[in-house]
Amino acid sequence: MNRRTDNGTLWPVAARWEDLVAIIEARALARTFTGRKGREKTEVVAVAGVDLSVDEGEIVGFLGPNGAGKTTTLRMLTTLLRPTSGTATVAGFDVARDPVEVRQRIGYVSQSGSTSPEARAGEEVVDHGLLYGISKAQAEARGRELFEQLDLDGLWERQPKAMSGGQRRRLDIAMGLVHDPSLVFLDEPTTGLDPQARANLWEHIADLRDKRGRTVFLTTHYLDEADALCDRILVIDQGMIVASNTPDALKREVSGDLIMLELVDPSRAGDAAERLKAAGSTEPEIDGASVQARVPGAGSVLAGLLRSLDSVGVELASIDVRRPTLDDVFLTVTGRSLREGA
Amino acid sequence: MTTTPTASAVTTATGKRRSSFWHDTFVIFRRQFRLAVRNPAWVIIGLLQPVLYLVLFGPLLEPLAGAIGAENAYTFFVPGLLVQLGIFGAFFAGFSLISEWRSGVVEAERVTPASRTALLVGRVLRDVVQLFVQGVVLIVLSFAFGLRASPGGLLLGLLIVVLLGVACASASNALALTTKSEDVMAPLINSIALPVLLLSGILLPISARSGAPDWLVTLSDFMPTKYIVNAVRDAFASDFTTANVLWGVLWTIGLTALAVWAGTRTFRRENS
Numbered sequence: 001m002n003r004r005t006d007n008g009t010l011w012p013v014a015a016r017w018e019d020l021v022a023i024i025e026a027r028a029l030a031r032t033f034t035g036r037k038g039r040e041k042t043e044v045v046a047v048a049g050v051d052l053s054v055d056e057g058e059i060v061g062f063l064g065p066n067g068a069g070k071t072t073t074l075r076m077l078t079t080l081l082r083p084t085s086g087t088a089t090v091a092g093f094d095v096a097r098d099p100v101e102v103r104q105r106i107g108y109v110s111q112s113g114s115t116s117p118e119a120r121a122g123e124e125v126v127d128h129g130l131l132y133g134i135s136k137a138q139a140e141a142r143g144r145e146l147f148e149q150l151d152l153d154g155l156w157e158r159q160p161k162a163m164s165g166g167q168r169r170r171l172d173i174a175m176g177l178v179h180d181p182s183l184v185f186l187d188e189p190t191t192g193l194d195p196q197a198r199a200n201l202w203e204h205i206a207d208l209r210d211k212r213g214r215t216v217f218l219t220t221h222y223l224d225e226a227d228a229l230c231d232r233i234l235v236i237d238q239g240m241i242v243a244s245n246t247p248d249a250l251k252r253e254v255s256g257d258l259i260m261l262e263l264v265d266p267s268r269a270g271d272a273a274e275r276l277k278a279a280g281s282t283e284p285e286i287d288g289a290s291v292q293a294r295v296p297g298a299g300s301v302l303a304g305l306l307r308s309l310d311s312v313g314v315e316l317a318s319i320d321v322r323r324p325t326l327d328d329v330f331l332t333v334t335g336r337s338l339r340e341g342a
Numbered sequence: 343m344t345t346t347p348t349a350s351a352v353t354t355a356t357g358k359r360r361s362s363f364w365h366d367t368f369v370i371f372r373r374q375f376r377l378a379v380r381n382p383a384w385v386i387i388g389l390l391q392p393v394l395y396l397v398l399f400g401p402l403l404e405p406l407a408g409a410i411g412a413e414n415a416y417t418f419f420v421p422g423l424l425v426q427l428g429i430f431g432a433f434f435a436g437f438s439l440i441s442e443w444r445s446g447v448v449e450a451e452r453v454t455p456a457s458r459t460a461l462l463v464g465r466v467l468r469d470v471v472q473l474f475v476q477g478v479v480l481i482v483l484s485f486a487f488g489l490r491a492s493p494g495g496l497l498l499g500l501l502i503v504v505l506l507g508v509a510c511a512s513a514s515n516a517l518a519l520t521t522k523s524e525d526v527m528a529p530l531i532n533s534i535a536l537p538v539l540l541l542s543g544i545l546l547p548i549s550a551r552s553g554a555p556d557w558l559v560t561l562s563d564f565m566p567t568k569y570i571v572n573a574v575r576d577a578f579a580s581d582f583t584t585a586n587v588l589w590g591v592l593w594t595i596g597l598t599a600l601a602v603w604a605g606t607r608t609f610r611r612e613n614s
């Protein structure tokens with residue numbers, strides 16, 4: 001809790017989004033799992049207190065490492081799990097008081113499968129639609145349409161056990177979308193998909209927003225996915241939201257652009273660092289002839305910086321500006337990298 | 343730009359309607375039944391069971407009947423076989439739910455607005471249909487072997503057994519979703535079913551007349567299934583107004599209500 005208020009700058013959205021009517025609204029949502037290990041009682045704080053607000057028509061990405069509490073939060077928002085404390089309103093209804101009303105209005109694709117291996121794909125999708133109360137004809141039409149859009153042509157009669165992992169994943173997604181919900185929760189929808197299938201699904205999800213006005217709340221630990229697909233990103237770590245904004249704003253606010261100077265004369269590194277700091281950078285790192293530091297919005301300081309370096313006679317061999325990546329953001333707010341192998 | 347998420351604004355474009363208990367139950371039942379019928383083992387073993395009981399066990403019955411003092415061996419023993427079929431078959435029904443839970447089907451169903459009771463009852467209906475067919479096969483075969491009973495008696499007997507099947511299948515499903523492990527559930531079921539089977543006089547009646555010691559008789563008096571077996575026996579013998587029938591029917595209804603309630607709770611509970 002206090003981590004959020006300490007880092008006021010990491011939470012610039014709360015004030016802005018609060019005035020709008022949200023389709024998802026969570027306040028201090030928390031979940032502790034109690035288990036038993038031998039005679040001792042064990043407690044796992046999966047979600048420590050999450051405040052979030054999602055607007056209609058947004059695609060919001062929930063980004064976080066393994067065990068951060070993404071699935072647990074999603075299961076609370078979809079009424080599958082009762083919060084230990086805190087409240088959440090989804091699609092206008094309280095998840096604890098009116099779970100049926102919430103269920104009626106949402107779709108959910110869980111992280112791990114949703115079909116029987118022995119069943120037939122098409123029948124599973126239609127039955128799922130029927131449980132939402134849509135007619136058989138509607139379920140069948142929408143199911144077949146989804147199969148076509150998700151590249152599952154010809155697999156309507158196939159048993160899930162005879163489908164590839166990626167095909168099964170897309171079948172799960174078809175299940176969650178068959179009743180055309182206005183709000184969809186997708187838990188790591190692209191895990192196990194090849195690059196082409198992933199790009200196709202991104203397009204499909206973007207279409208849900210653009211063509212149907214749907215709201216999508218998805219979890220991922222792929223930075224490129226969050227970057228390419230999401231209007232807004234919530235970074236969760238150890239059960240708490242540590243940053244929340246548009247991908248661009250996050251990159252801008254949290255880390256700034258990296259300016260890398262290569263000097264002709266290494267002995268002038270100190271002067272170069274001083275000029276960088278004067279231009280509003282972070283504490284520069286000096287390594288021989290190279291000096292680098294982060295500056296929020298490098299585009300607007302670069303001209304001035306070059307002039308000031310010139311005025312003190314620091315000669316540059318090269319200058320490079322790198323836009324921050326989401327991984328930089330992630331590293332800054334969690335102290336860890338999400339990049340593979342990092 | 344944003345609109346208020348009132349009920350109408352957030353319902354789907356396809357204009358869904360609220361689903362009802364019977365509708366949901368039917369959807370779940372049809373799915374379960376379809377899966378079961380496509381499994382040849384389920385059909386063959388299901389039909390073979392009553393046949394085996396009669397063919398392998400029947401020859402022993404006639405000499406036994408005289409010793410116990412029953413007039414018609416089959417009228418006496420078939421009710422026991424029926425109850426056993428109901429208890430055992432239905433007790434193992436929960437196993438398929440564990441693999442369904444593992445593949446995420448239960449969670450996928452739980453996230454829909456479907457009635458939680460329907461999620462249970464739809465599944466139990468599949469087992470009830472199986473039990474009913476098995477019961478009818480057993481009764482028809484027994485007629486060939488020499489069973490004699492009135493249609494009303496058979497109907498009441500079968501009804502009691504089917505209700506008992508609902509109770510046992512519900513309990514089994516509840517147990518499945520609670521343990522979530524075949525390795526825990528199998529010994530648990532065996533340790534419940536075996537004493538029930540032995541103590542309720544399903545195969546051999548426990549009474550002073552059959553030569554049972556007092557302590558065994560007293561112990562068996564605590565077994566609800568003893569009254570249920572006796573109720574089916576009396577029904578087959580067309581004695582509809584006995585205390586046995588009253589207690590048997592009451593126990594069956596009570597157990598069924600309790601088990602359906604417990605089963606629904608496990609579907610409602612988180613972590614299932």
Ligand SMILES: Nc1ncnc2c1ncn2[C@@H]1O[C@H](COP(=O)(O)OP(=O)(O)OP(=O)(O)O)[C@@H](O)[C@H]1O
Pocket residue numbers: 033034035044045046047064065066067068069070071072073111221613
């Ligand atoms: N049923 C449970 N019982 C006990 N602990 C649990 C349970 N479910 C989750 N946890 C714990 O809660 C924490 C958060 O888990 P959660 O599944 O929400 O993480 P996640 O962000 O979805 O991770 P991943 O990226 O691996 O899917 C983890 O430490 C996990 O071990």
Ligand SMILES: [Mg+2]
Pocket residue numbers: 070071072111187
């Ligand atoms: Mg997860």
